[in-house]
Amino acid sequence: MFKSLRDEVDGMMARDPAARSRLEVVLCYPGFQVLVTYRLANWLWRHGFRLPARFVSHVGRVLTGIEIHPGAKIGHNLFIDHGMGVVIGETSEIGDNVTLYHGVTLGGVSPSEDSDSQREQKRHPTLCDGVIVGSGAQVLGPVRIGANARIGANAVVAKDVGACQTMVGIPAKAVQVRGAPAAEEKFVAYGTPTGELPDPVARAIDGLLQEVHGLRARVNELESQTEAQQQRLSSVENQGEETSGPHDQVTGKC
Structure with missing residues (x-):
């Protein structure tokens, strides 16, 4: 667990030029602090301690303004930048090296009045490795966001997104498909390229x-x-x- 958290710190420093040291990330980055509470809450959740898991998750939400359900599945090196207002639902799945900005929602779309039939059902998105989701974006329902895809700021995504696509707008539409490996490795802040976009x-x-x-x-x-x-x-x-x-x-x- 501690090695994983150290890797999280290194990943945040690699993607945020404002980070000056590991200690600064540990003390001042809510995106890191909420991962500490999430890892503990997720361990409790997986071992059947559901109420303590929810309580630990709630404490993390109060301290950081980021809500991560303890049942969510999160890979390595998640970077939640700024963080305030991020919501990650129970059945969300997040791969490795994913970046989320403030105000992002990984939510469900099913009506709440029939909640009993939805328990243990997949209701939230799956984000593959290397995805970047810009601030204010809403990714809703059991959709799949392909590897290295970019979701622009304030976009609303309710359908599957292919690998390496850049999505903007409401509803989100593909405006760019990056095929070259060099483009895939380039980090795009807020999931929104600053160059000319069609x-x-x-x-x-x-x-x-x-x-x-x-x-x-x-x-x-x-x-x-x-x-x-x-x-x-x-x-x-x-x-x-x-x-x-x-x-x-x-x-x-x-």
């Missing part, structure tokens, strides 16, 4: 505008063709009148 709505509007421009060009082309045909018809009619005029005059004299 906005799904703007992309749809841009596609419609391009279609409108294409239709307008086609209409202009058809109008030009119609005008040219009208000019040719007028020219033919004028030539016909010039040809038939003298003949009619001669016929009239006869």
Whole structure:
């Protein structure tokens, strides 16, 4: 357990440039402190001491502002940055090297009035290794977030997310798929890349505008063709009148 906690400290220092020392992380980081109470509460929970486990978890919540149900399954090297308002539900599963920012909810979507039928059922998300979830994001239901995926700040995710995808918006939509290993290893703070990202709505509007421009060009082309045909018809009619005029005059004299 202590080796695991030491690894947690090292992982936090690697991902937070504000961390100056291991002692600072131990004393001043609620994300580390809540992991201490969680590890103890989870041990109690797994050994059948459910009420003491919930009490220890409650103490951790009061001290840190982070709520982790003792029944949740959490891997190694979890980093909860800032931490206030984070909620991790009972059946949540979190892999290794995952990062969560403040205000993140890993919650359920099932109606609460039928709680008896939901006991021992999978109700909360599964986050695979290397996932980053930005501040205020809500990941709801028994969905699976693939390895190295990024959930942007304030996004709402209620469907499965593939590996290496970046999701933003409400409801969350994929805006970037990172395939290169170098991109997978790069840490993205708050799960939101700071470079140019294609906005799904703007992309749809841009596609419609391009279609409108294409239709307008086609209409202009058809109008030009119609005008040219009208000019040719007028020219033919004028030539016909010039040809038939003298003949009619001669016929009239006869």
